[in-house]
Amino acid sequence: MEIYLPIAEQSMNVFVLLGLGGAAGLLAGMFGVGGGFLATPLLIFVGIPPAVAVASQANQVVANSISSLQVHWRRGNVDLRMGLVLLLGGMIGSSAGVSLFTYLKNIGQIDFVIAVLYVVMLSTIGVLMLVESARTYIRRRRNPEAPRGKLHTHYLVHRLPLKLRFYKSKLYISALLPIGIGFVIGVLSAVLGVGGGFVLVPAMIYILGMPTAVVIGTSNFQILFVAANVTFLQAATNGTVDVVLALLLILGGVVGAPIGSRLAAKLPGVVLRGLMSVLILVVAVELLTELLRTPSSLYSLGFRQVMP
Amino acid sequence: MRAWSTIVALLVGLLLAGPLAAPTAAQGPRIEPPAGGIFGPLPGTGGAQSSDPSVPPSVPSQFETPDLIVDLSRPRVSITSAFQGESILLFGMFDPPGEIVVVVVGPPARETVLRKQRVLGLWLNTGRQAFDDVPAYYSIAASQPLQRLLARSAGGEILSLEDRMQSVRSVGQREHEDLIRFRLGLVEVKRREGLFPAAIGQVTIQANRLFRVELPFPSRLPEGIYEVRTYLLREGKIVAAVSRPLPVGKVGFSAQLAGWADNEGPLYGLGAIIMALVVGWIGGAIMRRI
Numbered sequence: 001m002e003i004y005l006p007i008a009e010q011s012m013n014v015f016v017l018l019g020l021g022g023a024a025g026l027l028a029g030m031f032g033v034g035g036g037f038l039a040t041p042l043l044i045f046v047g048i049p050p051a052v053a054v055a056s057q058a059n060q061v062v063a064n065s066i067s068s069l070q071v072h073w074r075r076g077n078v079d080l081r082m083g084l085v086l087l088l089g090g091m092i093g094s095s096a097g098v099s100l101f102t103y104l105k106n107i108g109q110i111d112f113v114i115a116v117l118y119v120v121m122l123s124t125i126g127v128l129m130l131v132e133s134a135r136t137y138i139r140r141r142r143n144p145e146a147p148r149g150k151l152h153t154h155y156l157v158h159r160l161p162l163k164l165r166f167y168k169s170k171l172y173i174s175a176l177l178p179i180g181i182g183f184v185i186g187v188l189s190a191v192l193g194v195g196g197g198f199v200l201v202p203a204m205i206y207i208l209g210m211p212t213a214v215v216i217g218t219s220n221f222q223i224l225f226v227a228a229n230v231t232f233l234q235a236a237t238n239g240t241v242d243v244v245l246a247l248l249l250i251l252g253g254v255v256g257a258p259i260g261s262r263l264a265a266k267l268p269g270v271v272l273r274g275l276m277s278v279l280i281l282v283v284a285v286e287l288l289t290e291l292l293r294t295p296s297s298l299y300s301l302g303f304r305q306v307m308p
Numbered sequence: 309m310r311a312w313s314t315i316v317a318l319l320v321g322l323l324l325a326g327p328l329a330a331p332t333a334a335q336g337p338r339i340e341p342p343a344g345g346i347f348g349p350l351p352g353t354g355g356a357q358s359s360d361p362s363v364p365p366s367v368p369s370q371f372e373t374p375d376l377i378v379d380l381s382r383p384r385v386s387i388t389s390a391f392q393g394e395s396i397l398l399f400g401m402f403d404p405p406g407e408i409v410v411v412v413v414g415p416p417a418r419e420t421v422l423r424k425q426r427v428l429g430l431w432l433n434t435g436r437q438a439f440d441d442v443p444a445y446y447s448i449a450a451s452q453p454l455q456r457l458l459a460r461s462a463g464g465e466i467l468s469l470e471d472r473m474q475s476v477r478s479v480g481q482r483e484h485e486d487l488i489r490f491r492l493g494l495v496e497v498k499r500r501e502g503l504f505p506a507a508i509g510q511v512t513i514q515a516n517r518l519f520r521v522e523l524p525f526p527s528r529l530p531e532g533i534y535e536v537r538t539y540l541l542r543e544g545k546i547v548a549a550v551s552r553p554l555p556v557g558k559v560g561f562s563a564q565l566a567g568w569a570d571n572e573g574p575l576y577g578l579g580a581i582i583m584a585l586v587v588g589w590i591g592g593a594i595m596r597r598i
Contacts, residue, residue, distance in 0.1 A: 004391040004527075006562040007569055011392045011527045062584035067592025108422050108433050116430075228581045235577030239569045243580045244389075250584060254591030258598070291430045297500070299493030302420035302436065304444075304530065 007242035008052045014248060016046060021060065021252020028064055028253065029260020031276050033201060036061050036194035039249065041118055041283055050111045052242050054101070054193030055234035059246035061195040061227035064253055065220045072217030079168035079214045082178060083221040086200075089179035090226040093186020098233040101191050105238065108302050115287050117192060122284035125198060129277035137270045169210045169218075178208060182222060190230045195223040375403040376548040378538045385525055385534075385556040387563075393502070393527040396554070397520060398449075398536060405516035406542035408451045409466055410509070412523055412554070414444030415532030418479070421494045437490040438479035444530040446472060446498075449509030449521045465546055466539060469495070469504055502526030531557045 002011045020042055024035030036057050043053035072078055104110040164175045181203050185196035200219045204210045210218070235241040264272060381397035398410055419442040423435035446469050448454060454468065467475075473495060478487055498504040503526060511521040523536070533553050540548040558566050568576040 002390065002392050004387060004389050004562055006389075006558060006566040009528060011390075059580050059584050062581055063588030063591070066585050066588040070589065070592050071596070108420070108436055112430075112432050228584075231581050231584070232574065232577040235569065235580060236573040239573055239576075241569070241577060241580050243565060243576075243583060246580065246584065247587065250587050250591070254587070254595055257592075258595045293431075294426075295424055295431055297493075297496060298424045299490075299497050300422050300424075300433070301494070301497050302422050304420075305418040306415065306532065 003244065003248075005048075005052075005242050005245050007056075007240060008048050008245060010047070012046070012048070012245075017245065017248040018252040020046075021249035022256035023252075024060075024249065025064070025253030025256025026260035026263070027256075027276070027279075028068070029257035029262075030264040030272060031198075031260075033195075033197040035064070035253070037118075037122065037192070037198055038279070038283055040114075040193045041287055043245075044114075045286075048245070049240075050114050051101075051105055051238060051240045052245070054114065054191070055231070055238065055240035056242045056245045056249070057193035058189065058227050058230040058234060059241050059243065060249040060253065061189075061193075061223060062231060063246075063250040064257070065195060065224040065227060067254065067257065069217065069220040069224055072220055075217070077214050077217030078221050079166055079210070079218045080221070081164070082166045082169055082171075082208075082210070082214075083218045085164065085175050085178045086182035086185075086218070086222040087225050089182025089184075090186040090189075090222050091182075091229055093183035094190045094226050094229045095186075095233060096183075097187040097190025098230060098237060100187070101234075102237055104191075106303075112291075114192060115291055117188075119284055119288045119291065121188075121192075121199070122280050122287070125202075126277045126280035126284055129273055130281070133270050133273040133277060137274070140270070166210075168214055169208075171209065173208065181207065182226075185222070186226050186229075189223075189226050190233070193230075195227055197223055374406075374540055374542075374548040375401070376538060376540045376550050377401045378536075378550045378552060380536065380552065380554065384554065385529065386560075387529065387531070387556070387558040388560050389562050391527060391562075393529070394525050396523045396525065398523055398538070399518070399520040400538065400550075401518055402540045402548070403517060404542065404547075406540050406547065408511045408513065408519045408521075409454070409539045409541060410449040410511060410521055410523070411466060411537045411539075412445065412447045413535045413537070414446065414503070414530060414556075415534065416441045416443055417530070418442070419494060421490050421497070423490065423493060435490070437482060437487070439491070439494060440477040440479060442476050442494065443472065444532060445503045445525070445534060447505045447509060447523065449511050449523070451511040451513050451519065454508050465549075501528055503529075525556070529556055 001014045003014050003017075004011045020039055023042075024039035027033070027035035027038060039060070040053050040057045043057065044050050048056075069078070101110065104113050163172060165172050181200070185200050185203075188194060188196045188199065197219050200223070201215055204215045204219060205212060231241055267275075378398065378400035381399070382394075385394055385396065402408065418438055418440050420436055420438045422433040423437075424431045425434040426432075427434065448466075448468065473491055476491070476494075478490075482490070495504060499506055502524070505524060509521055509523065511519050513519045533555050536552045536554050538550045538552075539546050557563065565576075568579070
């Protein structure tokens, strides 16, 4: 069954889009990250213009994060103060990111920048995760009772000015760091259409040293508002948010997420992370070959301006 | 369904062929004829009666005023939520016998062509060239191989795609050879999208009086007022021509959404956020219970 997407201006199979949303939801449920980083490249693969894919995916992230925030909020797993500080950076970053996006779109380089950023980001994260899970796996096999690494170490974080107390996270660190991290996530979110959870979560654990329990809830809190800001700005400046496309992705994701979390409960964490890193690397390699392979056509069309 | 409407339409066309019924056929809006007056006498302006005052009204003036009546199976191309491209039937009647050529032209626009180049092993858009007056869509259908028809017609009124593309104006300065490459690139992309169909459509003629042709439109179709020009050729000369506008536009829900996105961007954005919040919240709550 085909449906016409009014902003992408083309028809697409409904089940392909529901399936894509479902796959992203499944990942979200399994790994606790948004899945946008896989859904956006896949949307581009199936032929949605990158500008529309990115902006509509941001809209999908809004739905995704509200439904997981529901649970984490009720359980009290949100460090509101940390969330607000991250959000401050996130709002600045995402607003700057949308301007950058508009500029890149106007000079005709947005597709290239999106592809390169994805390749760099996905391959870095994929390799790091693969190495980490392989190491854990080997260590566990050698010595099943190996102690976990130190949870809390003192770095630069503790020496910067503007220190703030984050009671829920049991931290006393400079506010500049979470603002900076929020800013980077905001830019990524605007340019790539991702929530940024897969970067934010490790950053919160390893850079800020937040306790794992409040990480997912707090990142969801910040992502919700950043994605809403990106959706709003993309709609207001570029007009590239396709709500029909977003709705189909959301519906697929709503069904996929609980299935993912049930699957995650059955598989050990190491295997799960190993699987995910392989998946990420496959997408990264595919995107890289797209960039390296001689294209079937050298030409493409940019913006079409109707003459008065 | 389509077969039936075709038969009915052809029958109606046959009935309308008489001079008495001519005013009915002229009700459709017409685009102003180009200079040179090749757009023959319009049936609606009086047909047989006014064309030659010396001939008494009772005597049908056969052959002296060529007749060309054209209609479309649909008055417009409606882009709905289920749109996947569309084929529209153009049919009509002509007199005297001859050959029929149909040209469909989409609204002109400025198109920017981007060209990739290998930079440090990566393919990157490095070249860009804008062209003005590029038709959104261009297709030709004819009752005979076009080369034969065009070779004999001296008017230069009917342009093949290649000839039409010669007239697009490039924006800015560029070396001639390179400009040609960009222009070919433009045609290549448009062709891939089905907007410049490579094949010449086949106009079917019956009994030297009736003709029909299917006009194909792809799913990624730019909006605007298209122009459908029908020419009657006789011995290589255009003896009659009719132009009909064909509006292409989104309708219903698609049109509403696209309109909001274009005109009320911020409001549309807020709507999209609220939609995501509501669906995400309700969906999450429901799925957790199952």
